Amino acid sequence: MTLSFKLQHKDGNARAGIIHTAHGTIETPAFMPVGTYGAVKGIQPEELIKIGVNIILANTYHLMERPGKVIIEKSGGLRKFMGWQGPILTDSGGFQVMSLSKMSKVDEEGVTFKSHLDGSSLRLNPEISIKMQKSFDSTISMIFDECTPYPIDYELAKKSMRLSFRWAEKSKKYFDDRNGYGIFGIVQGSIYKDLREESIKELIQLNFDGLALGGLAVGEGHEIMVEVVKNSIEYFPLDKPRYLMGVGYPKDIIESVKLGIDMFDCVLPTRSGRTGKVFTKYGELNIKNAKYKKDFRPLDIKCKCAVCAKNVSRSYLHHLSNIGDMLASIYLTLHNINHYIELISDIRNSIINKNFDEVSEKRLKDYQKGDIDLEN
Ligand SMILES: [Zn+2]
Known part of the structure; x- marks a missing residue:
């Protein structure tokens, strides 16, 4: 079969x-x-x-x-x-x-x-x-x-x-x-x-x-x-x-x-990871941007990926990206794939729990917010 x-x-x-x-x-x-x-x-x-x-x-x-x-x-x-x-x-x-x-x-x-x-x-x-x-x-x-x-x-x-x-x-x-x-x-x-x-x-x-x-x-x-x-x-x-x-x-x-x-x-989480683009719950950011030079927080505070979990900072990732170290691509790709897998598994659970609309609408709303943490 x-x-x-x-x-x-x-x-x-x-x-x-x-x-x-x-x-x-x-x-x-x-x-x-x-x-x-x-x-x-x-x-x-x-x-x-x-x-x-x-x-x-x-x-x-x-x-x-x-x-x-x-x-x-x-x-x-x-x-x-x-x-x-x-x-x-x-x-x-x-x-x-x-x-x-x-x-x-x-x-x-x-x-x-x-x-x-x-x-x-x-x-x-x-x-x-x-x-x-x-x-x-x-x-x-x-x-x-x-x-x-x-x-x-x-x-x-x-x-x-x-x-x-x-x-x-x-x-x-x-x-x-x-x-x-x-x-x-x-x-x-x-x-x-x-x-x-x-x-x-x-x-x-x-x-x-x-x-x-x-x-x-x-x-x-x-x-x-x-x-x-x-x-x-x-x-x-x-x-x-x-x-x-x-x-x-x-x-x-x-x-x-x-x-x-x-x-x-989709190639997005992997290809983006190599060009500095990061997917977070609150939308996308580009780590190459100068404003991350002194940003010592992880990519996404709520992310459980290996990179965010050990508090690798945006500042460090900005630096790695700046000097062209391959570790920047590896870390960002890991984080991005994790983001996609976490999203899809969150969606799957919401279907099982019959609250897909609620969960997906919140997700979509959050993506619109942009990098709100930075404004604090
Ligand atoms: Zn992460």
Whole structure:
């Protein structure tokens, strides 16, 4: 039997569930930190476990370039290669082909594109992508799809969505059912309600282990993104996990859980950590800002992460960042991932306790406050 999902609690449309996989369980709603090349940059797997991370995401496109299929396969899969015991989800490469390679050529069977590293010609299609993900020993594989840019006109979005569906059929065909492993379909159709509806209804016929909303977080903005989720969610099956790809800010996550989304991934907590951006209960701050030079408080007084718990000060982090020490990136990334995991687990508990609206509204209000502590 492939992986299984159990819906445990509902509060309004918000859902708490559990996914049982060959590599452990995933409590939903879940946030997956991104480990593009098989590393959540700067953070050891043990630290991720301590924070409460259930699952991480890695990118097929990047891994097929470096270190390549053979090395990962010889290591016994990506989890063994990187020393991560839990489940992993790999994307299929479709999104990166669009976003990273300027020279991609799509045909009925797949995509030929130039490597963003050395310009060499590469090929991805459903068969290559799914077999690649199998060689990575990925717990959850994603179908190979065409991710459309934003904006895109209706006819092109329709044509692309239908091509992605034909690729979804092929992806499913090349995926070997294994105990506790799964494959997710990806809904396309840009911002067009009827196209999203058609895409979901077609994908349901293929009986995937979960369904994802793709083609979002590509520049459409928060309002449109929420609108697309709202317009699509009613067609999703109740008994499968629902994954919103590449989204997003804490606010996006809260509002999407409210609509019934179960899984998220986003580079924000990790990428921001490397550029000095910090997520706190009261909004974001940038540690590089001069006002933190003499601020001897932790990043977030209420945070229980390893960095805040030992009172590493904003002043010290500002200093580390100023001199370009890698410890700044490590500390900030640890804190940020902790913030996201704490947020998602807080939300999960509120669904179980049937006070999701109360908890999420307070969260959203607090984010608006800004760094209030500083004004004291
Ligand atoms: Zn912290």
